[in-house]
Amino acid sequence: MKAFPLHLMRHGAPQLAGRLLGHLDAPPEADGIALCVERARGLDFARVVTSDLARARAPGEVIAAERGVGHGVDSRWRELYFGRWEGADPATLPSADLARFWDDPDGFPPPEGESWTDLCGRIRDGLGDLGEPVLVICHAGAMRAALAVLCNFDVRQGWAVDLPYGAVLSLRVWPGEQPSVQITGLMP
DSSP, X not given: OOOEEEEEEEOOOBTTTTSBOTTOOOOBOHHXXXXXXXXXXXXXXXXXXXXXXXXXXXXXXXXXXXXXXXXXXXXXXXXXXXXXGTTBOGGGSOHHHHHHHHHOTTTSOOTTOOOHHHHHHHHHHHHHTOOSSEEEEEOHHHHHHHHHHHHOOOHHHHHHSOOOTTOEEEEEEEOSSSOEEEEEEEEO
């Protein structure tokens, strides 16, 4: 199959930045949308796919309209679901529980939350529907899960990738049962 460029962009700053937002639909800040629009200007893509959460969807709508390309919304690109930790400031959570989660998100997922394996499964399914030059605007967890699926990154390798708001990770993907990937750029 033919290789295609895949650009993964983390949404810009949302309201309540710094909290474990997960599936909470915190609206984006205006400067967060502007950052995403600016970062997209130099990228090659034929369509935009976004998480259904406003902090990713809103910049995607603006970028797609500016570029004159299609925009699809796909809930599989949501952030990890943090369960009872949704919306929490990490500083207010029991530090031992949070440390166990960061060290082993499969063995110690957030209370009533999603496991790392489940997030990777959602992202694997979402990646399977791509196949043309595309910009996916999503969340840091979803981007790290894509690296796990496409590049076989383990949890520690994924956490080591710095993905501030508006970060862009560019890849060239050769689809198939075992996709091949080349990382072509990271714009923090």
